[in-house]
Amino acid sequence: MNAAPLSPEDPTELGGFELLGRIGHGGMGQVYLGESPGGEPAAVKVIKPSVVDSETRLRFAQEIEVLKTIWGPRIAAFLDADAEAEQPWLATEYIDGPDLRKHIHTHGSLPLVLAASLGATLAEALAGVHKQDLLHRDLKPANILLGPNGPKIIDFGLAVFTESSASLTAPNTVLGTPACMAPEQANGVKPLTSPVDVYALGAVLLYAATGHYPFQADNIHALFHLITKADARPDLTGAPEELVPLLTAMLSYDPQARPALSAVVKECRAVIETQGLKIAQARRRLTAHTAHTAATTVQDTPPVPDVPAVPAVPATPMDAMDAMDATDAAAFADLTTAALPQSPGATAPTVPLPQDAAAPAVYTPTVRAEPSPAVPDQPPVRPVAAPGTPPAAHRGRERTGPGPLRTSAQAKRVAQQLRETYAQRAKF
Structure with missing residues (x-):
């Protein structure tokens, strides 16, 4: 299953993870396909700004603490998280397969x-x-x-x-x-x-x-x-x-x-x-x-x-x-x-x-809303750009994270293809 392209409102980076596309969503937030600076694929869950309040942060922090505690070969591993960020996020092991x-x-x-x-x-x-x-x-x-x-x-x-x-x-x-x-x-x-x-x-x-x-x-x-x-x-x-x-x-x-x-x-x-x-x-x-x-x-x-x-x-x-x-x-x-x-x-x-x-x-x-299914790591086929279409829908937006992104060439190609797809389908 291919990831959906990022929208102009989506962050392109969180906690060092470059976000490549949307995996799925629920009532509480969005899940992205991400990649660490070292090339590790990740499922990055982000809480929607509209539902971020003190109780949501507490519940999200509780989930993070549980994942830090738990381990096992049949458990999706915890990678990193920040419950205090402006947009609280959680990164876990990416599982390449359907639910x-x-x-x-x-x-x-x-x-x-x-x-x-x-x-x-x-x-x-x-x-x-x-x-x-x-x-x-x-x-x-x-x-x-x-x-x-x-x-x-x-x-x-x-x-x-x-x-x-x-x-x-x-x-x-x-x-x-x-x-x-x-x-x-x-x-x-x-x-x-x-x-x-x-x-x-x-x-x-x-x-x-x-x-x-x-x-x-x-x-x-x-x-x-x-x-x-x-x-x-x-x-x-x-x-x-x-x-x-x-x-x-x-x-x-x-x-x-x-x-x-x-x-x-x-x-x-x-x-x-x-x-x-x-x-x-x-x-x-x-x-x-x-x-x-x-x-x-x-x-x-x-x-x-x-x-x-x-x-x-x-x-x-x-x-x-x-x-x-x-x-x-x-x-x-x-x-x-x-x-x-x-x-x-x-x-x-x-x-x-x-x-x-x-x-x-x-x-x-x-x-509770359904968690998002996993997404294969193969990039979608590059679409043919229409005349006059800008190469990326995210041009001019600032990243939320500090410092340059250090990711693989393949990750950058995937991100570029997803953004070009969005640019062609956008109604503006």
């Missing part, structure tokens, strides 16, 4: 062995996160990037330390992605514990194997009602028979009934071995499969050896909820900022939250 949600939408659900390999890989990664006394709290298909060296977890913006009940969230406000949210998280229970990530992983594994989530509904109010209903059973339709017992346990309403992450790894490994493969072989097949399909379209992709082709999964209303960006959030403003109806005649069901009798709570579900 899991996009992959499933385009190429269909994963075969049994590959789904089990993904489950084992992510469970082991989350176990490492938990050993560092952290929770992710927002694991979902869009936060898993399928890079050339295997899947990696991104976006620890909602991560918290396991023993802490402190929160920057307003009272009775729920943050996270509803489609993968554990019941206790949807109910506003604090502090959350490790089973919340086990549930989210179960939802991700189900989505990878079937293309749908545990609970589906036409609107977010009904979805929260299903998630928080103790006797509701997750929809495991289409799940491979070998994974049903594990998925059932991981998606249990009771957090104590969910397996430990080490047990998830063990069960996924057992599924792979019953298919006559070793765990390392399954991991290599998963990486080869996702890398191969990322480089082709679903129409002309020949099957990977020993991996059957699976038809693509159509979009559903649940996918739209999971993929909300800034534009979608505006359309769903009444769902993300207003309280759920509390009257007996309300059309949407009321979801009770733990509260003091003297102070009734107002339940305010908050849907």
Whole structure:
């Protein structure tokens, strides 16, 4: 996927990283493809000036501190950040590959062995996160990037330390992605514990194997009602028979009934071995499969050896909820900022939250914007400039960073091509 060109309002440099193009955006900010002075590619997240306030800076600083603490081969590495800058920014490792949600939408659900390999890989990664006394709290298909060296977890913006009940969230406000949210998280229970990530992983594994989530509904109010209903059973339709017992346990309403992450790894490994493969072989097949399909379209992709082709999964209303960006959030403003109806005649069901009798709570579900997918490092084809078109749309703008930029010739060519593309398409 090519990066979109920078606009005239975009910075060309932040903290020594030269910005080459736009990767994606969300309600809180923009993500750029950047390059360090030494040529290291990076995903640079910048908070929008319109939403920069003291609380946003505190939350952003919290994300930075979490990323400084966390590490592991399946975690996108922290590179640099500045929460006190005029435009707060954060640079992390750039993963060259699509996110899991996009992959499933385009190429269909994963075969049994590959789904089990993904489950084992992510469970082991989350176990490492938990050993560092952290929770992710927002694991979902869009936060898993399928890079050339295997899947990696991104976006620890909602991560918290396991023993802490402190929160920057307003009272009775729920943050996270509803489609993968554990019941206790949807109910506003604090502090959350490790089973919340086990549930989210179960939802991700189900989505990878079937293309749908545990609970589906036409609107977010009904979805929260299903998630928080103790006797509701997750929809495991289409799940491979070998994974049903594990998925059932991981998606249990009771957090104590969910397996430990080490047990998830063990069960996924057992599924792979019953298919006559070793765990390392399954991991290599998963990486080869996702890398191969990322480089082709679903129409002309020949099957990977020993991996059957699976038809693509159509979009559903649940996918739209999971993929909300800034534009979608505006359309769903009444769902993300207003309280759920509390009257007996309300059309949407009321979801009770733990509260003091003297102070009734107002339940305010908050849907976070989708993180941006990764972008390949190959530059787009140079367009033919129209007569009279200036060579760059950014001519005459001052850089925000001090000193000359020291970047590779290839980076400068990519930046020049992106700006020329923008100059041709600009309406002014």
